[in-house]
Amino acid sequence: MERELWGFVFFWWVLLAHPLCLVSANMEGDALHNLRTNLQDPNNVLQSWDPTLVNPCTWFHVTCNNDNSVIRVDLGNAGLSGQLVPQLGQLKNLQYLELYSNNISGPIPSDLGNLTNLVSLDLYLNRFSGPIPESLGKLSKLRFLRLNNNSLTGPIPMSLTNVTALQVLDLSNNRLSGVVPDNGSFSLFTPISFTNNLDLCGPVTGHPCPGSPPFSPPPPFVPPSPISGPGGNSATGAIAGGVAAGAALLFAAPAIAFAWWRRRKPQEFFFDVPAEEDPEVHLGQLKRFSLRELQVATDTFSNKNILGRGGFGKVYKGRLADGSLVAVKRLKEERTPGGELQFQTEVEMISMAVHRNLLRLRGFCMTPTERLLVYPYMANGSVASCLRERPAHQQPLDWPTRKRIALGSSRGLSYLHDHCDPKIIHRDVKAANILLDEEFEAVVGDFGLAKLMDYKDTHVTTAVRGTIGHIAPEYLSTGKSSEKTDVFGYGIMLLELITGQRAFDLARLANDDDVMLLDWVKGLLKEKKLEMLVDPDLHSNYIDAEVEQLIQVALLCTQGFPMDRPKMSDVVRMLDGDGLAERWDEWQKVEVLRQEVDLTPHPNSDWIVDSTENLHAVELSGPR
Incomplete structure (x- = not known):
């Protein structure tokens, strides 16, 4: 009886001590559930959004921080229709709201102006109508605002010029009207940002507004009437000449001053990039x-x-x-x-x-x-430097950050493969080429070896380039690169994130271990030594199930046959918790069959071939 009483007291103490946490979770769950009930979901994308759960962090397409606050909602290209709800403004910690490529209609709620932590608002390729809310000007952290390809009307709010963090702005293909605000902020953006809004005008659009001073011609000069009397003709000519000269000087002075200023002012040259048809590409x-x-x-x-x-x-x-x-x-x-x-x-x-x-x-x-x-400049360097070369005062990457890096880099590669036409192949995906901004957001860098690819084509090159341990076997043997070579490199990068190890490290020979990271990981997995895989810098501050999931994704990405590897868009979904279990079960069944086949390498071959058909070789061109 006494234990039950203490349990009851403890329950009420937690409830009273942490009311804000519970209220916050309830509010966010209620807000997202209101959104679900207001949307039509023919593909059952929102099936996991269970209103009986207090915490929405277990729902698909929802990402939370360590405090169980919603920081990301990813519902792009989900086939949704209906309207947004004002309750979205209650997601106070939300940083990314991704609702692009749906059929959502109605107005953009002004309550979105309450999302003061919002970094990205992507509502493009929908059917939104009405004005752009003035309240969006309060989003001081907003870096990406894409509202293109909707039916928005009215003027562009002057308040948006207060958002100094804005890096990408696209308001094209709407029905906006009026003068584009020009206090210096919008001059950073290309006219492409405002195209196909027939009633917009201003210097940024390239369409002058009616009656603008630069386009108003000076009034015509009217000579004075002739003066009669003796010598009148010469007097009249002198006066007329003087007035004409004065008028000419008056109107020429601004032009002379402007020409002198242009000569003294250092000029800036810009390189115009031709527009692409893909509406997701913002060209500056x-x-x-x-x-x-x-x-x-x-x-x-x-x-x-x-x-x-x-x-x-x-x-x-x-x-x-x-x-x-x-x-x-x-x-x-x-x-x-x-x-x-x-x-x-x-x-x-x-x-x-x-x-x-x-x-x-x-x-x-x-x-x-x-x-x-x-x-x-990327303030936090590369993933490789943070894993292995960080200064003594810098803290190691914690597990939630590593998960965000895995997801962010997969999204970047998926964009290159699926949203660029022709698609872009990176060809050197590795931890050293994943950079980290000031918020440790993953940024895929160094496109030096990337090639523009036509759909259904691969690129054959006589110079295989890449970094040892990251090169896909088919690229080594045939010189053919495709998006699946990037998937292989991404899988190795995931193993780097988990283990903190290099993809190729001769130092592992000292312990009689494999120099190739992929072989080393597979060896430990066969021995069921998961704890030895994880980077010691994490000090056991990780979740075993999440580590296993990332390892599963990595092994699926590094399969020997390129056709067996998932697409990067599938990787994004698996990291979001969608379809990984089914794909992993299928892979394990195939592996059992493969292990029953005796695969022996050719006696004259220098390659090492394991049971999963993975080829290992030295780097051909050296790291970049």
Whole structure:
């Protein structure tokens, strides 16, 4: 009886001590359930949204932080229709609201202005109508706002110019009207952001507003009437000439002053990228930097500013004149065909692929002797450096951060494969090429080896490039790369995240272990030594079931036959908890059958072939 009494007291103590947590979870669950009831869901995407559960963090397509607060809702391309609900404004910690490519209609709730932590609002390719809410101007952390391809009407709110963090803005293909606000903020965006809004005008759109001062002609000069009397003709001519000269000087002075100012002001050159049909691609204008600008920014490419180096050149940390930090990639000076093609490929391709999990190209510089690319500076370096080369004062990556990196990088690669036309193949996916911004958001970088691919095609190249341990076996043996070669590299990168180990490490030989990370992991799994797989830096602060799930995804991605590997879009869904169990069971059945077949390598072969047909070899071109 006494134990029951103490249990009752403890229950009420928890309830009273943490009322905010319970209320918060209830409010967020109620808000999302209201959204579900207001939407038509023919594909049962929202089937797991069970209103009887207090905490929505177990629902598919919902991501929570360590405090069980909803930070992400991913419902893009889900076939949903209906309308949004004002209760979405109660998700105070929400950072990403992804509702693109659906049939959602009605107005955009003004309550979304209460989501003060929102980083991305993607509502494009829907049927929203009505005005853009003024309240969106309160979202000071907003970096991505895409409302294109809807039926929005009315003016663009002036309040949006207060959102200084905005990096990507797309309001195209709507029915907006009026003058585009121009206080300097919107001048950062290309006219493509506002196209197909027939009633918009202003300098940013390229369509002058009626009666704008720059387009108003000066009033015509009317000469004075002739003066009669002796010498009147000469007096009249003198007066008329004086007035004409004065008028000419009056109207010429502004033009002369403007020409002098333009000559003194350093010019900025921009490289226009041709538009693509894919509405998910937001095309901006890449600034063409002068070589002098980048020399000043990097202290004349000082060695102390080197962030990294590779096969095509070095990367320097720099600070531009406006104070912003950048990473400047200086390609090797040799004018080799590969280097020239590398530069052109990166400029054209990176400018087309804009996604929060892809490294954004800010600009470039091209001279007879230099080829330079300018990127935003990634404050937390690469995943590889955080795993193995971090300074003593920096904390190791915790398990929730590693999970976010796995999901974010998969989304970036999925965008390259499925939303770019033609698709983009990275060809060197590894932990060193996954960068981390100031919030440890994963950004896929270094498209130096990527190729634009036509659908259903692969690219055959005589120069196999990549990094040892990450190269897919079919790429080594045939020179053919496809999106499945990226999937293989991603799977190895997942194993790096889990173990903290290098993909290829001769140091493991000291313990009689495999130098290839994939073989080392498989060996420990056969011995059921899961605890030895996990990075010791985590100090057991991880969830066994989640580690097993990531390992399962990694092994599915690194299957020997490319057709057996999942697509990156499938990987994203599996990481979200959708379909992994079924795919893993199917893979295990196939593995049992394969292990019954005696696979022996050719006696003259230098390759090592294991029971899953994985080929291991040395790197052909060296790391970049």
